[in-house]
Amino acid sequence: MKKKTIVIGGGIAGLSAASFLAKSGFDVTLLEKNDHLGGRARKFSDSGFTFDMGPSWYWMPDVFEKFYNEFGHTASDFYNLKRLDPSYKVFWEDDSSDDIPASINEIYELFEKHESGSSNKLKEFLKDAEFKYNVGMNEFVYKPSLSISEFIDFRIVKSALKLHLFKPFSVYARKYFKNPKLLSLIEFPTLFLGAMPNRTPALYSLMNYADICLGTWYPEGGMNKIIEAFEKIAIEQGVQIEKNNNVEHFNFINKNIDSVKTKNKTYASDIVVSSADYHHTDQDLLGSKSNYTSSYWDKREMAPSSLLFYVGVNKKLKNIRHHNLFFDESFEKHSKEIYIDPKWPKAPLFYVCAPSITDETVAPKNNENLFFLIPIAPDLKDNEEIRNQYFDLIVDRFEKRTGNNIKSDIIYKRSYCISDFKSDYNAFKGNAYGLANTLKQTAIFKPSLKNKKLKNMYYTGQLTVPGPGVPPSIISGEVVAKQIIKDFK
Numbered sequence: 001m002k003k004k005t006i007v008i009g010g011g012i013a014g015l016s017a018a019s020f021l022a023k024s025g026f027d028v029t030l031l032e033k034n035d036h037l038g039g040r041a042r043k044f045s046d047s048g049f050t051f052d053m054g055p056s057w058y059w060m061p062d063v064f065e066k067f068y069n070e071f072g073h074t075a076s077d078f079y080n081l082k083r084l085d086p087s088y089k090v091f092w093e094d095d096s097s098d099d100i101p102a103s104i105n106e107i108y109e110l111f112e113k114h115e116s117g118s119s120n121k122l123k124e125f126l127k128d129a130e131f132k133y134n135v136g137m138n139e140f141v142y143k144p145s146l147s148i149s150e151f152i153d154f155r156i157v158k159s160a161l162k163l164h165l166f167k168p169f170s171v172y173a174r175k176y177f178k179n180p181k182l183l184s185l186i187e188f189p190t191l192f193l194g195a196m197p198n199r200t201p202a203l204y205s206l207m208n209y210a211d212i213c214l215g216t217w218y219p220e221g222g223m224n225k226i227i228e229a230f231e232k233i234a235i236e237q238g239v240q241i242e243k244n245n246n247v248e249h250f251n252f253i254n255k256n257i258d259s260v261k262t263k264n265k266t267y268a269s270d271i272v273v274s275s276a277d278y279h280h281t282d283q284d285l286l287g288s289k290s291n292y293t294s295s296y297w298d299k300r301e302m303a304p305s306s307l308l309f310y311v312g313v314n315k316k317l318k319n320i321r322h323h324n325l326f327f328d329e330s331f332e333k334h335s336k337e338i339y340i341d342p343k344w345p346k347a348p349l350f351y352v353c354a355p356s357i358t359d360e361t362v363a364p365k366n367n368e369n370l371f372f373l374i375p376i377a378p379d380l381k382d383n384e385e386i387r388n389q390y391f392d393l394i395v396d397r398f399e400k401r402t403g404n405n406i407k408s409d410i411i412y413k414r415s416y417c418i419s420d421f422k423s424d425y426n427a428f429k430g431n432a433y434g435l436a437n438t439l440k441q442t443a444i445f446k447p448s449l450k451n452k453k454l455k456n457m458y459y460t461g462q463l464t465v466p467g468p469g470v471p472p473s474i475i476s477g478e479v480v481a482k483q484i485i486k487d488f489k
Contacts, residue, residue: 006273009033010241011040040425041223082217083215087215135163151443195303195436216323277463302378310413312413338375342377351373
């Protein structure tokens with residue numbers, strides 16, 4: 001008889017886990033609290049514009065392809081994947097800007113322009129980053145991280161020193177580069193990994209390999225095409241998907257969850273997988289069966305939240321790319337205001353995505369679709385007055401750096417911030433990116449994918465292994481599914 005499996009949450013990790021479990025013969029029902037799937041990767045349409053609400057960078061295409069291959073598909077079965085060239089554009093404090101090209105040889109030229117001899121240094125840096133990527137992706141991230149013994153393997157131990165787990169990223173990067181602009185380019189992924197470069201292990205230079213060598217891509221039609229693909233795969237495997245069905249309560253018998261109660265009905269369960277916010281599940285739903293104490297959670301170091309603006313402009317813009325990074329203020333000061341002394345940033349860095357540069361379907365003709373993002377500390381006071389203040393600030397800088405006057409041409413605007421992350425996703429402290437990827441919150445030091453008090457309760461998503469981001473979420477679903485298959489088959 002098939003094991004009745006309830007997956008809570010229809011984000012990427014939940015859809016991934018549900019698909020793998022159903023493929024292996026489990027009777028899977030996926031429960032989603034909202035009227036749409038995708039979690040943070042959902043979309044909305046208004047006034048002729050279609051906005052991706054969360055993830056906008058398509059990195060690590062190999063992870064997506066591996067997932068599709070597991071179910072007899074390729075990415076091309078669902079969407080047309082386009083490599084962006086330039087990958088992105090960076091605006092600097094001195095009023096200059098740099099296009100970051102897709103061609104590796106052109107990137108070498110760019111580095112050399114800023115710092116003599118840096119192209120050879122970059123070659124060395126990327127060779128090392130490729131090694132970390134291959135070891136990390138093949139040996140680390142697909143492990144459940146339930147025990148240190150998983151990592152006591154000759155190949156891994158042999159590679160440990162070369163992985164630079166114990167060396168800060170900032171120290172490691174400065175072995176290779178001195179120019180402040182080049183250091184910003186190398187260190188910027190750590191801002192989204194969720195820790196200061198001096199507290200992020202140098203292991204994460206693997207992200208630079210993903211950025212520079214594997215490239216930045218875009219699924220035509222928008223990032224939500226990924227969710228559409230994942231939903232189709234889940235349905236193909238026999239997953240029953242029920243939306244608008246918020247989980248309210250668990251019923252326990254001995255050391256098992258016997259059933260899952262939603263506002264609509266009660267579901268019998270042999271196995272439960274939560275892809276909802278881990279803290280919410282742990283603290284609000286499990287009661288005495290929680291994995292961790294409230295003090296444990298309060299001590300976790302969170303990756304940033306975000307202040308987001310979805311903006312429609314009734315004209316085409318010049319001098320911008322699909323992805324635009326505004327590094328025209330201090331990287332260090334903004335980072336400290338996120339991680340060291342949490343407060344609303346005085347002069348934030350920010351990011352602008354303009355998918356209509358690449359994809360004419362996401363905006364009315366001769367209009368531009370803009371997505372503004374400011375990384376901020378989680379759990380800050382959030383209100384409309386603060387949101388408007390920061391919108392004015394970054395639009396002023398956008399206009400100054402790009403030469404585009406847009407204030408009078410904005411025909412659509414919607415904001416999204418900490419209070420929305422909390423209400424829509426039950427996000428702990430309103431986080432957008434999960435836990436910070438510090439050494440003390442890596443692998444076995446992350447919240448466990450298994451409940452310690454219940455035999456049939458598991459977790460997936462960005463607050464457990466392997467970590468935050470779209471590719472890690474895909475992997476997280478596979479990892480938890482394989483652990484369940486091991487435990488119950």
